[in-house]
Amino acid sequence: MSSTKYILGIFDDPDDLMHGIDNLQKNSVPIYDVYTPMPIHGIDAKLGIKDSRLGYAAFMFGCMGGTTIFTLVYYFLVHDWPMDIGGKNFFAIPDFIPVTFEWTVLYASYGMAFTFFFATHLFPGRAPRVMDLRATNDKFVIAIDAKGNIPHEDINTILKEAGASEVKHNDRKYVSYE
């Protein structure tokens, strides 16, 4: 049993990468993930990636922001310390709308950003875990879980035939740059 944990097919060209994905799928080799330095058209559908649910998170955060500030303003200006402002009702809803709107936007945007960081394991100050650093620069990488996907030589051949410039057998999942 080899100590290889992940097999990385490294491509120079996105079209070859797509070709590689096709070939692997044709041979029923499950793909762990694909890393590219730029978005590639149609790759989500090909890999069967579900639509992002980030929008729903943003919606929930927006609702949360809106209700939070509306409750707070209600508490301040109606319940705790009612003030006569221009002879208006204490509970003058139109006056509450701008701040409700702002907090909705604020919570939705910050909430969405933090959800994204959380979901992708990105936090400020933390070195990102990557399988191959060149996938953030000029290479296109297909990662295959080596465990159970044998023989490895066949996968090598499939990747090479599709146009991979290099095939790496990594003993560790992530190369650490910390």
Add this chain to the structure above:
Amino acid sequence: MNTHNSLDEQFVFTGKAKTWSLVGIVVGLITIAGGFLFGYGERTFANLLLCGYYFACVCTAGVFFCALQYVAQAGWSASLLRVPQAFAKVLPIAAAILFIIIFAGLNLTHHTEVGEGKEAVAPYLYKLWHLNGVTVKGSENYDPVLAGKAGFLNMPFFLFRIFLFLGAYATFGYLLTKYSNTEDELGGLFYYKKSFTISAAFLVIFGFTQPVFSFDVVMSLEAHWFSTMFGWYNFAAMWVSTLSIITLTIILLRKSGYMQWITQDHLHNLGQLMFGFSIFWTYVWFAQFLLIYYANIPEESVYFLRRWEPEFKPWFWLTIILNFMAPLLIIMSRDSKRATSVLKATCIILIVGHWLDYFIMIMPGTIGAHGEWWSQITPIEIGVALGFAGLFSYLMLNALSKFKSLIPKKHPFLQESLHHHI
């Protein structure tokens, strides 16, 4: 995806679409005739103004749509540009109709109520500032506020402005359509660049004149009152309603077998625009409302007071429900923007919603409140609206059938649009 589209496909205007358009026109004509015969002249005129303005705005915003795509160098929309171009082609007729309505409304007079319990012989439209003697000191109709505005609000200058604005918009629409047709024959980038230049010029002119246009046609009905937000508010209304009409037209054309190159992705984009600009409409609407509410100065709040009458209040709230709550809740999610039937229903809601929006802008200042809240919308409103809907669809589809192909086949971004994917 079908990638073998015929780029020479032509629209043939026959069958049900033609029949129903003509039925609409006939209904409209009967309603207008009936309205005048049975003594509802002022209501009929107010409705003509409403629908004439809506009609002209939709066609103008068709030119705006084309210009915006050229200036932004947008690729996604290249394959659906024929639809807004058809709107632009109808603009000269729409402009002429609105001009005739305004001209007749200013010059034909009748005996009516002007102000609180005062009766006089007044024009059908713009009776506040165009009333005889309103600027003459000593006359019983003298009004110092309107006399002060007479330098701007007088008939010759007023008509000149309307003529100038609509004429300019129609000319730009004509040029953009013509360049696109010539581009189809000759190809190359020359006409694209030319379209870009005049689109930029159009947007500058439109941006400065459109607020004045809406001040004139709608805001001057209540000439004592003014709001600097009004132009933007009208722009948002015209833009959202036009986007809805463009989307609805495309959905219906697709359903009857045309424009098969338009995919869910194009409709998704149009849905995003409808959603986004509905929020923008609400933003502008609220910006106008909040300042007036907060300051509570009588000469400003009178506008909302009139719409707060029990007869108009339900309709006033209904505009917010139709134009804000409905698009917000219905087409916020990605899936609903990509479901054609949902998008179609939203288009219809927004088209009706913005008719009601214009209704709330125009009616309280022209005919005022009569009877119960539900009797504010009479058969005249419905008949005239149907008439203009029929007229618009007839003229627009007729213009669309005159194009040699339903796609600008030599548009430089055409391939991008045919392969549009989001």
